[in-house]
Amino acid sequence: MTERVVRRRAAAVLLAVAVGLTAFAGCSGTDEEDPTAPGTTTAPAPRPTAGTPPRPPEEGACYALSFRQALAPTTTRKPTPCGGPHTSETYAVGTLDTVVDGHLLAVDSDRVQEQVADRCPDALAPFLGGDQADLRLSMIRPVWFTPSLAQSDRGADWYRCDVVVIAGDMELAEPDGSLQGALDEDEVRDRYAMCGTAAPDDEDFERVICAAEHSWRAIQVVPYEPGSYPGEETVRDRLTEPCENAGLDVADDPLDYEWGYEYPTEEQWEMGQTWGLCWAPD
DSSP: OOOOOOBOOOOEEEOOOTTTSGGGGGOOSOOTTOTTOOOOOOSBOOOOOSSOOOOOOOTTOEEOOOHHHHHSSOOOOOOBOTTSSOSEEEEEEEEOOOEETTEEBOTTSHHHHHHHHHHHHHHHHHHHOSOHHHHHTBSEEEEEEOOOHHHHHTTOOEEEEEEEEEEETTEEOOOSSOOTTGGGSHHHHHHTBEEESSOTTSTTOOEEETTSSOSEEEEEEEEOOSSSOOOHHHHHHHHHHHHHHHHHHHOSOTTBOOOEEEEOOHHHHHTTOOEEEEEEEO
């Protein structure tokens, strides 16, 4: 009897979310254009000063933001034509609820910022189309902005949700046009899908869009049961069977293939990432 060795490699690594997943949507940091980006406080804000409030942003507007600017809580960038080079697109604009029990909260207070952190991600999926797995397997992410303290003092009470595509490490892609319905289109979904320059356990691994040069692809999302973090061993073991099967499904040779997975840390779990990813050579 002739036997063949089945070579199967599990890439067990921590899920690096800084450039592609939950942590990116936190919108922390400092806008390069705005040296007065606010901190966080729950102290009541002063009453708006007299004068006309600044005009709120408009849905459908596009902007040429750097990676760092996209992470900032406020922005001073002006819109740019969506038919030209741009890196972000405003897909939702809403009104902040800044009054609680008769007190006017600061625009940078935790309670106000949490409103936006809930609303913008919720509004992204209907804008993009596709399903939840399509979004999680893509490099498309939401970012959001609120008025500066000075703008808030003048009566500004808006929030702005933008969609961006992470092209690679600290780099945003420049879409050709609007991303509305992007995940309903096979070509666009594949272009902005999540790929890697190497296996996810390789020291040279970098998460990139699949339109860029790559050698591995994220191929399946594995959700966990809701609840508290079950521990690293449990979240890792949960991925073994589904990711091995997913790797087999896309393998050219069912007797000689590789597969990998990523799982969330406890901190990432608490930020809302309660799923793992399966990877395979592409």
